[in-house]
Amino acid sequence: MILITGKNGQLASEFVRTLTEKGKRFVALSHKELDIGNLDSVLKAVKEIKPEIIINCAAYNLVDRAEEEYEIAYKTNAIGPENLAIAAREYASFLIHYSTDYVFDGKKENGLYTEQDKPSPINEYGKTKLEGEKRIMETGGNYLILRVSWVYGRGKQNFIYKLIKWTEKMPFLKIVCDEFSVPTSTKTIVDVTLNAIEKRLTGLFHLVNSGYTSRFEWARLTLKLLGINKFIRPVTSDTFRLPAKRPGFSPMSNEKLKRTLNVEIPSWENALKGFLKEGGLTL
Template sequence: MILITGKNGQLAREFVKKLTEKNINFKALGHEELDIGNLDSVMKTVRELKPTTIINCAAYNLVDKAEEEYEIAYKTNTIGPENLAIAAREIGGFLIHYSTDYVFDGTKENGLYIENDTPSPVNEYGKTKLEGEKRIKEIGDKYLIFRVSWVYGKGKQNFMYKLTQWAEKMPFLKVVCDEFSVPTSTETIVNISLKALKEELTGLYHLVNSGYTSRFEWARLTFKLLKLNKFIRPVTSDTFKLPAKRPGFSPMSNERLSKLLNIQIPAWEDALEKFLKEEGLTL
């Protein structure tokens, strides 16, 4: 049996869809049912359900708010994974956890970030996620930590939905052109996660779609695929004066994971087009 945390998020919803299709037994719980930051609650739930695998989709990912709500972010992103790792170890279960490209500072100049690169987060959100990784590693060896980036899936939590909302309200859009990473679909994350679990991989990997882009180019391709004729002006990130600093260039390489699983992970452009078609958004 698989236990999924953070059931209301877009990643958990994709897991629910996929596991239901595959007729795999699972239990998905939201924050109101399971506060992963509370060890007693986690232990009680895990002892009752005795899952073979825990998939942690719960996260505090409000990057700017984390600057002022550090304790809340820390409880979910650091203490939460630690608690789940402790519980998984007690019952001999396996833990899958998701981290972020924001563990890096974005200053690498000679290629994409690989798993051996030294993390150096530039914001509080990234710091809590990196510490969560460390706690899991310290507790046991039956885990998969996947660093993901610019995640999008069904629902209203993703960049494309926000773009279309902005497009309806504004005569033109301003989108940053100096932040680079890899838009990654929840479908890709779920498919690769389940394959890695089946192949009994352990350790830390970068799980992203292939290639990389800027937020500006991501927005341009989205509007092109949606056939939305709206002007998008490229601007620098300091235009918006956001509380949290972002890494300028944080795309990660999925080469290690691709080789181990002997697969080709779809390009970000192809995954985006597939997602928009399945959502019925392209003409």
């Protein structure tokens, strides 16, 4: 039995779709059904469901609002994972948790971020996610932490959906050209996670599509693949004066994960093409 938290999010939705197709037994719970920030609720749910595996897709991902709503973000991103880790340890479940490239400051100058690099988040969201990682590790149960970046899938809480909506409203687009990371599809995350479960992988790994790009190039390729002719002006990140700072260069290497699992992980371009071709974008 698998327990999935954060049922209404795009990653959990992809798990629900895939596990249903594979005929796997699972229970998916929304925030209303299970507040992971409440330890008593978590212990009660895990005791009743008796999952062999807990996949935590619940997260507070509103990067700018986290600057103001730090306590809310902390409850979901730090206390929540700890509560799940406590319950997993108590009832002998295996916890899978997702973190982010925003645990890094983006100042690395000699290649992609690896699991050996020391985190140094520059915004409140990144700080809460890093704390969640630490709390899971300190709890001492059986866990797998997977750092992901620029996640997109079916749903509205992602850059691609917003990009298409902007093209409908604006005469031209301004897209940041000085932020670099790895667009990563929920399909890739789900496929690799299920592979990791089969091979009983534990520890901390970076799970992203291969390669990296800027937001500007990501937007340009997306519109090209969709056949949308819209001028995109590259601008620097300070143009928008957002509340939260973003790391300028935070692409992570997936080499350790590929080597350990002996798998190929699609490039971000091919994953994007597959997503759009399969009609993953529902507006």
